[in-house]
Amino acid sequence: MLHHDRKRRFEVTYVANYADILAYVRRRTDSHEDAADALAETFATAWRRLDGIPEGGDARLWLFGVARRVLANGRRAESRRSELVERFGRQLAVWAEHTEAGRLRQEGPDHARQAGRAR
Numbered sequence: 001m002l003h004h005d006r007k008r009r010f011e012v013t014y015v016a017n018y019a020d021i022l023a024y025v026r027r028r029t030d031s032h033e034d035a036a037d038a039l040a041e042t043f044a045t046a047w048r049r050l051d052g053i054p055e056g057g058d059a060r061l062w063l064f065g066v067a068r069r070v071l072a073n074g075r076r077a078e079s080r081r082s083e084l085v086e087r088f089g090r091q092l093a094v095w096a097e098h099t100e101a102g103r104l105r106q107e108g109p110d111h112a113r114q115a116g117r118a119r
Contacts (some may be wrong), residue, residue, distance in 0.1 A: 010047055017060050018043075021067050028071050038074060042067045 018039075025038040045066050046053060055061050 006050055010050055013053060013059050014043060014048060017063050021063050024064060027068055032103045038067060038070050
């Protein structure tokens with residue numbers, strides 16, 4: 001397919017489906033930024049895979065499928081980030097506890113008692 005033909009086909013697909021796909025991702029995201037990101041990723045995928053998009057009304061269904069996968073991937077990534085932050089927080093707490101205990105051992109028992117009274 002020539003570049004001009006590809007561009008025209010993408011524009012037709014985009015204009016015909018933009019509003020519906022945007023409404024779909026807005027209903028399923030918490031922010032306008034997340035919706036914009038999902039919409040952009042959906043249509044970036046459409047551009048990359050333009051030759052694989054079905055013709056006519058099936059293009060709309062194909063785009064909804066892409067948007068659904070984009071949203072699911074975003075949720076999985078967010079879940080992994082949250083789990084990593086929680087795990088990192090627990091590790092930092094353990095590290096801080098060991099660091100404080102080590103510092104108190106190095107400073108001796110008298111300093112540990114004084115630190116305990118100061119709290």
